[in-house]
Amino acid sequence: MVVFTNVKKEALLKLTGLTKDKPKTIYEELRLKKGKVTLVLYTSGKLLLQGEKREIEELSRKLRGLKIGKREQPEQFRRETGWIIGSDEALKGDTFGGITVAAVKADDKIRKQLLELGVADSKKLSDHEIVRIADSLRKIVPCEIKNIFPEEYNQHQGKVTLLLNRLHQECGQYLKPGRHIVDKYPGCNAGDAQEERAESKYLEVAAASILARDAALKQLNSLSVLAGFGIPKGSTHVKLALEELKQRKLKPNVFVKVDFDNVKEYLTEE
Numbered sequence: 001m002v003v004f005t006n007v008k009k010e011a012l013l014k015l016t017g018l019t020k021d022k023p024k025t026i027y028e029e030l031r032l033k034k035g036k037v038t039l040v041l042y043t044s045g046k047l048l049l050q051g052e053k054r055e056i057e058e059l060s061r062k063l064r065g066l067k068i069g070k071r072e073q074p075e076q077f078r079r080e081t082g083w084i085i086g087s088d089e090a091l092k093g094d095t096f097g098g099i100t101v102a103a104v105k106a107d108d109k110i111r112k113q114l115l116e117l118g119v120a121d122s123k124k125l126s127d128h129e130i131v132r133i134a135d136s137l138r139k140i141v142p143c144e145i146k147n148i149f150p151e152e153y154n155q156h157q158g159k160v161t162l163l164l165n166r167l168h169q170e171c172g173q174y175l176k177p178g179r180h181i182v183d184k185y186p187g188c189n190a191g192d193a194q195e196e197r198a199e200s201k202y203l204e205v206a207a208a209s210i211l212a213r214d215a216a217l218k219q220l221n222s223l224s225v226l227a228g229f230g231i232p233k234g235s236t237h238v239k240l241a242l243e244e245l246k247q248r249k250l251k252p253n254v255f256v257k258v259d260f261d262n263v264k265e266y267l268t269e270e
Contacts, residue, residue, distance in 0.1 A: 001048060001049065001050050001056075001115070001116050001117070001118050002048075002049040002056050002057075002060050002071065003046060003047065003048055003049075003071070003072040003118060004046070004047040004049070004060075004063060004068070004069035004070060004071055004072065005045060005046055005047075005069055005070050005072055006045050006069050006070055007041055007045050007046070007047040007068055007069035008045070008068075008069075009029055009030060009041060011066070011068045011069075012030065012032075012039070012041055012047065012068060013030075014066060014068070015034065015059075015062065015063075015066075015068075017034050017035075018032045018033070018034050018039070019032065019033045019034070020032055020033075021033055021038075025128070025132060027042050027043055027044075027128035027132065028040055028041065028042060028043075029041045029042060029043050034055075034059060035051075035052070035055050036051045036052035036055050037049055037050065037051035037052065037055045037056055037059055038050045038051055039059075042128065042129075043128075044126055044128070044129075045069075046126075046129070047063075047069055048118065050116070077200075077201060077202060077203045077206070078201050078202060080111070080202070080203075081108065082107065082178075082179070083105060083106070083107050083177060083178035083179070084105070084106060084107075084178055084179050084181060084202065084204045085103055085104070085105045085172050085175045085176070085178040085179065085180040085181065085191075085204060086103065086104050086106075086180075086181050086182075086183075086198065086199075086202050086203070086204025086205030086206070086207065086208045087101060087102065087103035087104075087168045087171050087172055087180065087181075087182050087183070087190075087191065087205065087208050088101070088102060088122075088182075088183040088198070088199055088205050088208040088209040088212050089101045089102075089164060089167070089168070089183070089185075089212050090102075090122075090209070090212040090213045090215065090216035091216045091219070092164075092185070093234070093235060094216075094233060094234055094235060094257075095232075095234070095235040095238045095242075095256055095257060095260055095262060095263060096150075096220065096223060096231045096232060096233075096238065096241065096255055096256050096257075097149075097150060097216060097219050097220050097223060097231070097255075097257075098147075098148040098149045098150045098151075098152060098153035098154075098219065098257070099148045099153055099160075099163070099164070099167070100145065100146065100147050100148065100212045100213075100215040100216045100219065101145070101146040101148075101164070101167040101168055101171055101212060102143065102144070102145045102146070102171065102208045102209075102210075102211035102212040102215060103143060103144045103145075103168070103171035103172055103174070103175055103180075103208050104137070104141050104142070104143045104175075104204045104205075104207040104208045104211065105141065105142040105143070105175040105178050105204065106141060106203065106204050106207070110140065110141055111203050111204075113140050113141075114137075114141070114203045114204075114206075114207055115203070117133055117136050117137065117140075118133060119133060119137075119203055119206050119207045119210065120206055121199045121200045121206050121209060122199065122206070122209040122210045122212070122213045123199075123209075125210070127217060130210055130213050130214050130217065131214060131217065133210050134210050134211055134213075134214035137207055137210060137211060138211070141207060142175055143175070143207075143208075143211055144170075144171040144174040144175055145171075145211055145212070145215050146167045146170065146171060147215045147218075147219055148163070148167070149219060149222075149223075149254075150223075150253060150254055150255055150256060150257060150258075151253055151254055153257060154253045154257065154258050154259070157258070157259045158259070160259075161185075161186065161187035161188075164185060164187075164188070164190075165187070165188065165189055165190045166190075168182050168188075168190035168191060169190040169191070172190065172191055179192050179193070180192045180193070181193050181194075181195060181198055181202050181204065181205055182194045182195075182198065182205075183195070183196075183197070183198040183199055183205050183208075183209070184196045184198065220233065223254075223255055226254070226255075227244075227245070227248070227250060227255060228248065229241070229244050229248075231255070235260070235262065238262065239262075239266075242256070242262070242263070242266040243266075246266070252266075252267060
C-alpha cells in the first residue's frame with residue numbers, strides 16, 4: 001500500500017484509464033480502479049493505492065510526474081520474528097470517558113498484512129482512518145480489548161496505575177503465547193518488556209493503539225447519547241461540557257474522571 005496526501009479530486013481525475021467504483025464509507029470521496037490497483041481518495045485529501053506492487057509503483061511515478069499530492073513515507077518499524085503481542089491504551093488523559101486498553105498479536109504473515117492496511121501510530125491518523133483500519137484489524141488479527149467506562153474507572157481513584165497494569169496484563173495473557181511489549185507509562189510493570197513510544201517502534205503496538213482509540217471513540221459516542229450532547233475529546237476545551245453536565249443535573253462519575261483537577265474545580269463551584 002502507498003499513501004499520498006493533499007490530493008485534489010479534480011487533479012486525480014486527470015489520470016487516464018480510471019474506472020469508478022462505489023465508495024464503501026462516508027469518508028470516501030472517490031473509489032477508483034486502474035488495472036490491478038484500487039485508488040481510494042478520502043475527504044481528508046489522503047489517497048490510498050492498494051493492489052499489485054509493480055503497478056502501484058508505476059502509478060505512483062505518474063502521480064509524482066503530474067504533481068498530484070505528496071507521497072507519504074511509510075513508518076519504519078522494528079523487524080521482529082515469531083509471535084509478538086503489543087498493547088496500548090487510550091483516554092488516559094481525557095477528562096471525559098474512562099480508559100480503553102487493547103492488545104494485538106502478530107507473526108511475520110500478519111505483520112505483512114498490517115503494513116498493507118496502513119497501520120501506524122494512532123496519533124498520526126484521523127478518526128475516520130482509525131475506524132476504517134480498526135474494522136479491518138478485528139477481522140485479521142488475534143486481539144483483546146478492555147473498555148472501562150467512567151463509573152468503573154472512578155472506583156480506582158488513587159490506584160489507576162494498578163488498574164492499567166492489570167488491564168495490560170490481562171490483554172497480554174489472553175493472547176499468549178508470544179512476547180508482550182507494552183507502551184510504557186509511569187509505574188508500568190506489565191508485559192515482558194516496556195518501551196516508551198512503542199507504538200512508533202512495533203507494528204503490534206501501533207495496531208493496538210488503533211484498536212484502543214477506536215474503542216475510545218465508541219465509548220465517547222455512547223456517553224454522548226447518554227448525556228444528550230456531544231462529549232468532547234481531550235482535556236483542554238471541556239469547560240462548556242462540564243457546565244452542561246451541571247445544568248442537566250447529570251452524575252459526574254458516569255461521564256468524567258472525578259480525580260482530575262479540572263473536574264474537582266468544577267465540582268466545588270457553586
